[in-house]
Amino acid sequence: MADTLVRPTAEVPPVEERRRPPRVRKTPVTYLLRFIVTAYLFFLVAWPVSLVVTNTFDNGWESIRSLLEDPDMVVALQLSAYVAVWSVVINTLFGVGMSLLLVRYEFPGKRLLNALLDLPLSVSPIVVGLALVLVYGGRNGWFGPTLAGWGLDVIFSTPGIIMATTFVALPLMIRELVPVLEEIGIEQEQAAESLGANGLQRFWRITLPSIKWGITYGVVLTLARSLGEFGAVKVVSGNVLGQTRTATLAVEEKYLNFDQQGAYATAFLLAMVSVACIVIVGIIRPKNHP
Amino acid sequence: MSIDVTGLNKKFGDFVALEDVNVTIPTGQLTALLGPSGGGKSTLLRIIAGLEKADTGSVSIEGVEATHLPAQKRNVGFVFQHYAVFKHMTVAKNVAFGLEIRKRPKDEVEHRVQELLKLVHLSQFAHRLPSQLSGGQRQRMALARALAVEPSVLLLDEPFGALDAKVRKELRDWLRRLHDDVHVTTVFVTHDQEEALEVADEIVVINEGRVEQVGTPDQLYDEPANDFVMSFLGEVTHLGGVSLRPHDIELDSSPRLAGGVEGTISRMVRIGFEVRLTVLTVDGDEVSVVVTRAHARTHGLAEGGTVWLTPAAGATVVPRMAAAV
Numbered sequence A: 001m002a003d004t005l006v007r008p009t010a011e012v013p014p015v016e017e018r019r020r021p022p023r024v025r026k027t028p029v030t031y032l033l034r035f036i037v038t039a040y041l042f043f044l045v046a047w048p049v050s051l052v053v054t055n056t057f058d059n060g061w062e063s064i065r066s067l068l069e070d071p072d073m074v075v076a077l078q079l080s081a082y083v084a085v086w087s088v089v090i091n092t093l094f095g096v097g098m099s100l101l102l103v104r105y106e107f108p109g110k111r112l113l114n115a116l117l118d119l120p121l122s123v124s125p126i127v128v129g130l131a132l133v134l135v136y137g138g139r140n141g142w143f144g145p146t147l148a149g150w151g152l153d154v155i156f157s158t159p160g161i162i163m164a165t166t167f168v169a170l171p172l173m174i175r176e177l178v179p180v181l182e183e184i185g186i187e188q189e190q191a192a193e194s195l196g197a198n199g200l201q202r203f204w205r206i207t208l209p210s211i212k213w214g215i216t217y218g219v220v221l222t223l224a225r226s227l228g229e230f231g232a233v234k235v236v237s238g239n240v241l242g243q244t245r246t247a248t249l250a251v252e253e254k255y256l257n258f259d260q261q262g263a264y265a266t267a268f269l270l271a272m273v274s275v276a277c278i279v280i281v282g283i284i285r286p287k288n289h290p
Numbered sequence B: 001m002s003i004d005v006t007g008l009n010k011k012f013g014d015f016v017a018l019e020d021v022n023v024t025i026p027t028g029q030l031t032a033l034l035g036p037s038g039g040g041k042s043t044l045l046r047i048i049a050g051l052e053k054a055d056t057g058s059v060s061i062e063g064v065e066a067t068h069l070p071a072q073k074r075n076v077g078f079v080f081q082h083y084a085v086f087k088h089m090t091v092a093k094n095v096a097f098g099l100e101i102r103k104r105p106k107d108e109v110e111h112r113v114q115e116l117l118k119l120v121h122l123s124q125f126a127h128r129l130p131s132q133l134s135g136g137q138r139q140r141m142a143l144a145r146a147l148a149v150e151p152s153v154l155l156l157d158e159p160f161g162a163l164d165a166k167v168r169k170e171l172r173d174w175l176r177r178l179h180d181d182v183h184v185t186t187v188f189v190t191h192d193q194e195e196a197l198e199v200a201d202e203i204v205v206i207n208e209g210r211v212e213q214v215g216t217p218d219q220l221y222d223e224p225a226n227d228f229v230m231s232f233l234g235e236v237t238h239l240g241g242v243s244l245r246p247h248d249i250e251l252d253s254s255p256r257l258a259g260g261v262e263g264t265i266s267r268m269v270r271i272g273f274e275v276r277l278t279v280l281t282v283d284g285d286e287v288s289v290v291v292t293r294a295h296a297r298t299h300g301l302a303e304g305g306t307v308w309l310t311p312a313a314g315a316t317v318v319p320r321m322a323a324a325v
Helices: A002-006 A028-056 A062-069 A071-104 A110-117 A125-136 A144-149 A158-184 A187-194 A199-228 A231-237 A247-256 A260-284 B041-049 B091-101 B106-119 B135-148 B165-182 B193-199 B217-222 B227-233 B293-298
Strands: B003-012 B015-025 B030-034 B056-061 B076-079 B153-157 B185-190 B202-207 B210-215 B237-239 B242-244 B249-252 B261-271 B274-281 B286-292 B306-311 B317-319
Touching (some): A062 A071, A071 A247, A110 A158, A125 A144, A125 A231, A187 A199, A187 B076, A199 A247, A247 A260, B003 B041, B015 B041, B015 B210, B030 B165, B030 B193, B041 B185, B135 B153, B135 B165, B185 B193, B202 B227, B210 B217, B217 B227, B237 B286, B274 B306, B286 B293
Parallel strands (some): B030 B185
Antiparallel strands (some): B003 B015, B003 B056, B274 B286
């Protein structure tokens, strides 16, 4: 102890670990692989998306302006934003609770639940939409007529759109949080418990700060997925102009009506929101979080 | 008595972690729970802390029945092997945690945190994050955090197990001195017999879920209750019908003492000041003997040489159990 106690400054903290992978010697194969990856991403992602941008701005800001002057389009954009926010809120609350349940507790049927949570990713959104209609359809649905009797229309109305979108984006938050929760373990919470913290205090002061970046990424992914949802929404919304038509549905409508400029402009706005989210998170996240 | 454990049983599935454990841990002392890995000592500590629930049996802390009390209400300090630091808080915030939970006034918290950081020699690191500290510093911080709430007992689960040998030894000495200053009833779990013998006032030896022996380090070393305690607390060899320590065997190059057993040196290894010998006796035993370098030199010991072995006067000797060999 002598050296650390008498001269505590002599105890050097460990050097921050470098996250850079070890340097590999570059061979012609390295360059070939780089070329293949770059070309692949360029032709599949970068070029098509950049064409949306260039097409949008063919006439300068004209297409965006005309879009925002169309009251039906404004309603569509607002509806998309409204639905996406609800989907994010519901999926965040549900996702945090479900992730804690999956990581911290053992119960019968856990594996089944785990598999079920991936269902929204593995089935086509169209199927999701049709399934919701079967249950909540106002006339023939299993539960729909009862709800309609209480004056609550689900299908062809905003609640249905929110449900479909939430369903489709459901696994994203959970898949983001489960590995984070597994990594932090429960020792910090047990330490807090022995220091006198009750359940709520432990969640608020220990768990939540530890998973906040997981939640942030989950929110970004859920938001992007919710804004872009098309198939399930198309089935349940009824696509009523100025009422239940979301921005993605409007893109299709405009495209089919040969209003390519308008379609590109709407698509551009949708893409920009998602890109902006990712960029903002990239800027504000601390350096040591990958 | 500070901690009273009666009739404790705990199973994990089919595995019996603790079987009818009765222990009383005295107030104000430093007690070690010593035993091999998987022997149930950590489970016992976690049950005392309330982090684990016993199947049957009861625990009382400072006379208060605590069996069904949740961990947060037991007022125990717990230190984990892997520190369990709050990664997103500074060192000072970590130490202040328990006090803030108890809603103590701000200036009191600040004062107490400074005092504790001084005690664990981390004052100049108050505003660092735990990730910027070394392992030994993190564990000292965890100790300060546990002490902050003035716990009635301090429980440490293999506190130095994750540290390298040198830091471990330093912290061990420091813990002993800290305990002499603070005097809080402390229980620590270790599988390192040297650590237990050096630091503890009292040792509880636990093996396969049962308490084998309770006593001071001297009692355990000099009067082990059975073969297991004897072999766990140090090296053991067998000479004639008894178990004893390799350094408790007297070795002569001539049959000077009565009852000496004749043997041949089959192996000789020198490690620093000591020389370790393996002697094959005429009875067919393979006996380990440790002598000093000087002793080996005066007797001119060499591999293949003939020697006579006798248990030293006052040696700790336990009858050899046939099953234990």
